Amino acid sequence: MEDNKIAVSSKQFIVVKIDNEQFGINIEYVDNIVRMQKITRVPKAQHYFKGVINLRGEIIPVMSIRLKSNLKDDVYTDKTRIIILKPEQQAVIGMLVDEVKEVVTLEESEIEKIVADNNADEKTSYINGIGKSKGELISLLNIQGVISDKETM
Amino acid sequence: MDISQYLEIFLDESKEHLQNLNEQILILEKEPENTDTINEIFRAAHSLKGMAGTMGFKRMQRLTHDMENVFSEVRNGKLKVTAGMVDVLFQCLDAIEGYISIIQETADEGTEDNEAIIKELNDTLAGKEDGDPMVSDSEPAKEKEPAKEDKQAVDLSNIVVSEYEKHAFDEATEKGLNVYSIVVHVDETCVLKAARAFLVFKALEECGEIVKSVPSTQDIEDEKFDFDFSVFFITSEKLEDVLAKIKEVSEIKSAEGVVIDPKTVKVEGEEKAEEKHEETKPAATQAKETKPAAKTAQTGKPATSKPVVNRSVRVDIEKLDVLMNLVSELIIAKNGLVSVSASDSAHNTQGFNEQIEYLERVTTNLHESVMKVRMVPIESVVNRFPRMIRDLSKKLNKKMELYMSGEDTELDRTVIDEIGDPLMHLLRNSADHGLESAEIRAERGKPEVGSIFLDAYQDGNNVVIEVRDDGNGIDIEKVRNKAIEKGTITPEQAEGMSDKEIVDLLFKPSFSTAEKISDVSGRGVGLDVVKTKIEALGGDVEVKTTYGEGSTFIIRLPLTLAIIQALMVEVGNEKYAISLGSIQTIEDVPVSDIKYVQTKEVIHLRGTVIPLIRLADVLDVPDKKEDGESLTVVIVTKGDKQAGIVVDSLIGQQEIVIKSLGKFININKIISGATILGDGEVALIVDANVLV
Numbered sequence: 129m130e131d132n133k134i135a136v137s138s139k140q141f142i143v144v145k146i147d148n149e150q151f152g153i154n155i156e157y158v159d160n161i162v163r164m165q166k167i168t169r170v171p172k173a174q175h176y177f178k179g180v181i182n183l184r185g186e187i188i189p190v191m192s193i194r195l196k197s198n199l200k201d202d203v204y205t206d207k208t209r210i211i212i213l214k215p216e217q218q219a220v221i222g223m224l225v226d227e228v229k230e231v232v233t234l235e236e237s238e239i240e241k242i243v244a245d246n247n248a249d250e251k252t253s254y255i256n257g258i259g260k261s262k263g264e265l266i267s268l269l270n271i272q273g274v275i276s277d278k279e280t281m
Numbered sequence: 282m283d284i285s286q287y288l289e290i291f292l293d294e295s296k297e298h299l300q301n302l303n304e305q306i307l308i309l310e311k312e313p314e315n316t317d318t319i320n321e322i323f324r325a326a327h328s329l330k331g332m333a334g335t336m337g338f339k340r341m342q343r344l345t346h347d348m349e350n351v352f353s354e355v356r357n358g359k360l361k362v363t364a365g366m367v368d369v370l371f372q373c374l375d376a377i378e379g380y381i382s383i384i385q386e387t388a389d390e391g392t393e394d395n396e397a398i399i400k401e402l403n404d405t406l407a408g409k410e411d412g413d414p415m416v417s418d419s420e421p422a423k424e425k426e427p428a429k430e431d432k433q434a435v436d437l438s439n440i441v442v443s444e445y446e447k448h449a450f451d452e453a454t455e456k457g458l459n460v461y462s463i464v465v466h467v468d469e470t471c472v473l474k475a476a477r478a479f480l481v482f483k484a485l486e487e488c489g490e491i492v493k494s495v496p497s498t499q500d501i502e503d504e505k506f507d508f509d510f511s512v513f514f515i516t517s518e519k520l521e522d523v524l525a526k527i528k529e530v531s532e533i534k535s536a537e538g539v540v541i542d543p544k545t546v547k548v549e550g551e552e553k554a555e556e557k558h559e560e561t562k563p564a565a566t567q568a569k570e571t572k573p574a575a576k577t578a579q580t581g582k583p584a585t586s587k588p589v590v591n592r593s594v595r596v597d598i599e600k601l602d603v604l605m606n607l608v609s610e611l612i613i614a615k616n617g618l619v620s621v622s623a624s625d626s627a628h629n630t631q632g633f634n635e636q637i638e639y640l641e642r643v644t645t646n647l648h649e650s651v652m653k654v655r656m657v658p659i660e661s662v663v664n665r666f667p668r669m670i671r672d673l674s675k676k677l678n679k680k681m682e683l684y685m686s687g688e689d690t691e692l693d694r695t696v697i698d699e700i701g702d703p704l705m706h707l708l709r710n711s712a713d714h715g716l717e718s719a720e721i722r723a724e725r726g727k728p729e730v731g732s733i734f735l736d737a738y739q740d741g742n743n744v745v746i747e748v749r750d751d752g753n754g755i756d757i758e759k760v761r762n763k764a765i766e767k768g769t770i771t772p773e774q775a776e777g778m779s780d781k782e783i784v785d786l787l788f789k790p791s792f793s794t795a796e797k798i799s800d801v802s803g804r805g806v807g808l809d810v811v812k813t814k815i816e817a818l819g820g821d822v823e824v825k826t827t828y829g830e831g832s833t834f835i836i837r838l839p840l841t842l843a844i845i846q847a848l849m850v851e852v853g854n855e856k857y858a859i860s861l862g863s864i865q866t867i868e869d870v871p872v873s874d875i876k877y878v879q880t881k882e883v884i885h886l887r888g889t890v891i892p893l894i895r896l897a898d899v900l901d902v903p904d905k906k907e908d909g910e911s912l913t914v915v916i917v918t919k920g921d922k923q924a925g926i927v928v929d930s931l932i933g934q935q936e937i938v939i940k941s942l943g944k945f946i947n948i949n950k951i952i953s954g955a956t957i958l959g960d961g962e963v964a965l966i967v968d969a970n971v972l973v
Contacts, residue, residue: 168963169855170942171900172949180942180955182963187955189946221945275945 137236141259143266144211144225147199151225152232152259152266153211159220160212161228164204178202181210181222188212190222193274197254202226215271223274232266234259239268288388291336295381298325298332299374303668306370310671313362323352324469329377331466335528335535338390341380347402348373354406369401371668449492450541453515458489461520463538464511465527475501478510480530488523489516508534513541600654607647614640648844648936656691659737659746662701663688666708670733673712680730681716683708687737692744696818696838700746703811707748707834708733710808715752715832725829727751743820743862744840749833755826757783784824788812819953821970823920837920845939847956847966849932850915853902856964857928858937858956863969865916865923867931872908884914884925891916894972895927899951917969924973939966 141152142161160183167179167190176196180187190210194202202208207227214220240258256270305322308315330345348370354360376395383391450460465481467474478501485491492513496506516523520538527536614636621632663685670683692700716722716731723729734749757780764770764786770778788808811834815822819839826832839845839862847858848867868886875882875893882893893914897905906929914925937956942948953968 166962168955168965169903170946170948170952170965171902172951173946177946180946180963180965182957182961185957187940187942187957187963189943191945219944221943 138233139239140231140233141266141268142211142231143229143261144209145227145229146193146225150229150264150266151193151255152234152268153213154268154271155231157213157215157271158211159214162210162212162222164206164208164210178224183212183222186220188220188222190224191275192224193254194224196274213271213275215275221275232259232261234261234266287336288384291332292381292385295329295332295377298329299378299381300664301325302329302374303371304664306367306374307667307671309362310364310367316356319352319356323349323356326352328469331534333380334537338380338384340390340392340394341377341384344373344376344380344395344399344402347399347406351402351405360406366405369398369405371672373398373402449515450513458515458517459520460492460541461514461516461523461538462511462541463514463523463527463536464509465536466509466534468532468534469508474506474508477530477532478506481527481533482512484526484530485512485514485516485523488518488526489514491515596654600650604647604650604654607643607650610643611640611647614643645936652693652844653691655694657694657697658688659690659692659697659700659744660688662697662704663735663737666704666735669705670708670712673709677713679712679716679718681712681733682730683733683735685735690737690739690744692838693840699814699818700836700838703814703836704735704746704748706808706811707836708735710834711748711750711752711832715750715754717753721753739840740837744838746836746838747833748836749831751831754828754830754832755784755787755824756828760784760786784826787824788822821919845937847935847937848915849935849958849964850896850913850928851930851932852896852900852928853904853906855900855902856932856958856962857896857900858935858964858966859915859917859926859969860966861934863917863919865918868914868916868925869911870914870925871911875912886916886925889923891923891925893925893927896967897927897929899972900967915969917973919970919973922973924969926967926969926972937964937966 140155142155142158144151144153162181162183165181167181169179170177170189173179173189174191176191176193178190178192178195180189182188192202194200202224205226209225209228210222211225211228212220212222238260240260242255242257253273254270255267256273257268259266259268302322302325305318305325308318309322312318326345326349330342330349333339333342333345351360351366351370355362360366373395376393376398379393380390383389383393453460465478467477482491482494482498482501492515494501494510494512496510500506501510514523520540524536524538527533617636617639618633621636624632666685667683670681674681711733712731716733717725717727719729722731732751734747736747736749738745760783761775761778764783765772765775769786769789775783788811812822815836815838820837823835823837824832825835839860846861848861848864850857850859868884870884870886874884876885876890877883878890878892882895883890884893885891893912896902912927913929913931914927916923916925935958939954940956942952942955950971951967952965953971954966955963956966958964
C-alpha cells in the first residue's frame, strides 16, 4: 500500500540542460534519447524546426527550444542530444537539448505548480511547474505547450 | 460453432452478391423479360438469404427471404417486373446494405426490422393474384414444380408424416426426448451431394434416431434431391448442438431446425387438402412460418462479440504464387551471398557482384509484385455508380445514361478507398448542374437522354479518370459575376483573369453557382472537397469546358503511393528527389540562353518558351552556388504546362520509398514527403506539380 501511494504521487523526470537552465521532462513522454546526427533542413517550415532525422527508418521532425524561445542558436557539441518525445500515439517529435544530466524522482510535495495566466510571458507557458531536487531548481516542461504551434501567448 | 471466424467471408460475399443484385436489377429494369438476368438475381438473392441464415442474422434473412419470394415468382413467370417493383427491390437492397454495414461495425445486425419494405414486398407478391392472373394460368405445370419443391423444403411445418411416424413421435415425447424437424442446405457448388448428405446422416445417427427424411433416404443416396433435404429426428440433445454437428460437415451451407410438437403434426390423409390450401396462400405467409426456424438457428450464435472486421484485399492466387517464387529466389540469393563470402577464392569480388546484381533483380521484381497485390481494379468503386445515376435520374426527373469504360484499370488500394467520394461528387455535379433540363436539351438539338461518361485509363505513371457530360458546360461569365458578387475576387481582378483561372475558382471552398440548393448538390462543398481529397492522394484535378457543349473533369492520380522512381538532384549541399513521372527531359542550358519575360527568367527550347524555376531560391537553400557557364535544367510537365527547374547537379535515378514528415512540422506544398537514402540520410521529395 505504502509503495503504491508513492508511485501515484511521485513522477520521474529526465533532467536536461538548455542554455543555463535545467529543465525536467516527464518521462512518460520520452520515447528515446539519441545522439546528435545529421539533420536534413526542411525549407519553409516553422523557424524553430531544425529539420528531420531518420530514426530507424522513421522520419522524425526535430525542433529547437532555443529557437522557439528566442535564445541563441544551438551549438552542437558531443553532449548534444535529441530527446524523442511521443506526446500522443502515432505522433513523434524530436527536441534538441544541450545535455542530458540525470533522471530524478520528484514527490508531489517537491513540485510547485505554476498556473499559466494570460499575462505571463511566452516562456512560462512552456513550463508548468518547478521541481526542487538536491537544492537545485528544475523547470518542468509543459510538453503540450512546447510542441504546440503557438509561438506567442 | 463459432461463426465469428466466418464473419469476414460473410461480409465479403454479401457485398459481392449485393453488388451483383444491384447490377442485375438495373439490367432487369431495362429488359424485364431477360431470363438469364432473372435467374442470376434469384441465385444471388438465394445465396444471400442462405448466408444470412447461417450467420444467424434473422432480420436480414427475413428481408432477403421475402425478396427471394418475389424473384421466385418472377422467375416462374407469375409476376411481371414493374417500375414500382424495381423501386421496392432497390429499397430492399439499400436496407440489406444497411444491415451489412451495421454487422461490419458491431458483428450484430442491429434492430431495424424494415417492416415497411417487407410489407411492400409482400404487397408486390400479393398483387400478382389480381394483377396478372393470365400469366400464372398459362404457365406450363413443369415450370411450377421447382418452385414448389423449393418452398416445401424450407417450409418445415408442411411436411406430413405417416401414422407410424407420428406414433414414434408420441412415444419419444413420452420418454422426454426431443423431436426436431431439420432442413439442411447443401452448398450449391457441392459436387458430391449424396456423400455430404450421408455424412450428415451419420452425424445425426450418432446422437439420436432419424425417423423420416424428405426426400426418402433412398432418393438422397441416389442424389435425387436439389440442394436441401429435411429430416425428422429424435434425440435427447439440444437443437443447437444438433445443428452445430450438421454444420461441421463441409459444404453444408446451413441447417435450420424447429422443435416438433407431436400433437400438431399432420397425419397422412389430411395431407391433400392441406397442401392445396397451402399452395393458394400467398407466399408471404411463409415468411412468418420460417421465422421460428431462423430464431432457433440463431441461438447457436456466440455471446462473445468480436466486431471490427479487418480491412482486407482479395488477392488473385496467381499473384501470390509469383510472390512466393520471388521470396524463394530471395532466399537463394541470400544463400549465394553467404557462400561467396565463405569462400576466399580470388573470384570473390566478381562472385559478390554477381550475387548483388541477382539480389537487386529479385528485390525489384518483389517490389513490383507486392505493388500488384495492392492494386485493385477501379471497378470496385465505380460499379455502384450506375445505380446512383439511376436514382438521381428519378430524383431530378432528367433522363440520363452513364457510360463507363476502363473499369479494369488498377489503382493502389489506399487510393481506391479514397477515390469513391470525389468521383461521386463529380458525377452528382454532372447530373445536377451539368445536364440541362429536357426542354433546353431539345432547344439545343441534343438527344433527350443526357450522357455522362466515366473513363479510366493508365497514362504512364498516372491513372487518369475522366468524368465527362454532354450538358451545359460551365458558364464562365456566370462564375465570374458570382465570384465578384461573393467578394471572392474584385472586378479588377476579374478583368485580368483567364477563363481557366475563373473555372479554377469553382474549386474554392463554398463556391457554388447553382441558383438553388437541392439535396443533390449546390451547397458549394463538392468541388472543394474533390480537390482537397485528390490532392491529398498526390493527384490533381483539371477542368475542360465548353459552354453549351459539356464539361470534363480530369482526375490524375499516381499509380502507387508508397514507392516511386525519382531523380535525385543536388542543390547547394542538399539533396532532393523529383518524381520521375513528371520529368520530361533534362537539358544543359548555357547561361547566355536565358531570356527575360516580365523580368522572369525563361528559356526558349525547341519552339516553346519555358519559365525557369531556381530550386535554390524557392527552397531558400543556404550556400547557393554561383552559376557556371551552363545550367542543369530539369524540364517538368503538368498537364500541358511546362517548367524548367534549375538544379546544381544530378545524382541519378533511384527508387525511393515515400515517408511522411509527421504531423508537427508544417511543410510547404512544394515538399511532398521525405525519403531515406542508402546511407541513412533523409532527402526531401519536391513535388514538381506544385512548382509548375
